[in-house]
Amino acid sequence: MDTLDRTLLEHMGRYRLSVRAVLDQLRDAGEALDTALARLLRSGLISARRSLPGNRALYQLSKKGADVIAISEARARSFRAQAIYKHLGLLLFCHVAGSQRFRLEDDELRELVGDMLPEGAYCMALVDAVPILMCVYVPGPRTSLRSIVRRVREHARAIASKPRLVLPDGRVRVTLAN
Numbered sequence: 001m002d003t004l005d006r007t008l009l010e011h012m013g014r015y016r017l018s019v020r021a022v023l024d025q026l027r028d029a030g031e032a033l034d035t036a037l038a039r040l041l042r043s044g045l046i047s048a049r050r051s052l053p054g055n056r057a058l059y060q061l062s063k064k065g066a067d068v069i070a071i072s073e074a075r076a077r078s079f080r081a082q083a084i085y086k087h088l089g090l091l092l093f094c095h096v097a098g099s100q101r102f103r104l105e106d107d108e109l110r111e112l113v114g115d116m117l118p119e120g121a122y123c124m125a126l127v128d129a130v131p132i133l134m135c136v137y138v139p140g141p142r143t144s145l146r147s148i149v150r151r152v153r154e155h156a157r158a159i160a161s162k163p164r165l166v167l168p169d170g171r172v173r174v175t176l177a178n
Contacts, residue, residue, distance in 0.1 A: 004036045006069070009045060009061065013071045014103055015094070016087040017060045017079070019052070022095045040065070058084070082140050089138030090121055100126040101134070118158040135159070 007026055012018050020033075027033050037059070040046045045065035048057040061069075063076040079087065094101040104112070104122045112133070125132045135155060139148050 005040055008036060009065050009069045012059060012061045013069050013075055015091045016075060017058050018091060022091060025095060085140050086138045090136055093136055094123055118155060
């Protein structure tokens with residue numbers, strides 16, 4: 001399997017879906033993204049849904065693609081609207097030009113901080129050479145401001161109730177503040 005093919009599959013596995021503008025950022029200068037996408041579509045490793053404005057596509061792993069990179073078939077399930085908003089929001093948040101952010105998988109998060117954080121989608125960012133753990137909430141387009149505020153407050157309370165996160169050698173890795 002081509003290096004770009006594997007990179008694209010792993011990216012779609014991590015972010016659950018992707019779009020052309022983000023996929024363009026993943027290739028090296030000499031590699032042809034169109035050729036790689038066509039190859040992955042032809043081999044049944046990914047699917048494309050032309051559901052974005054301007055007939056642009058959302059790319060997602062197929063079950064076969066999930067098997068190839070040894071991740072859960074659940075990543076290949078078709079998403080409803082709210083899940084698309086969430087995954088697309090996370091994808092775009094992590095790939096803003098000039099940012100250094102990436103989505104953390106549940107096992108990566110557990111390795112960093114254990115099971116003490118509330119459920120949610122988390123990203124790691126590098127801000128002024130300092131790693132920052134972020135919980136990312138992506139409300140739907142019809143979510144009321146009241147619901148958004150309530151959700152953020154609940155999550156903030158849950159995080160604030162946790163003790164400091166400490167490494168096995170006793171050094172503080174992350175401090176959760178009120």
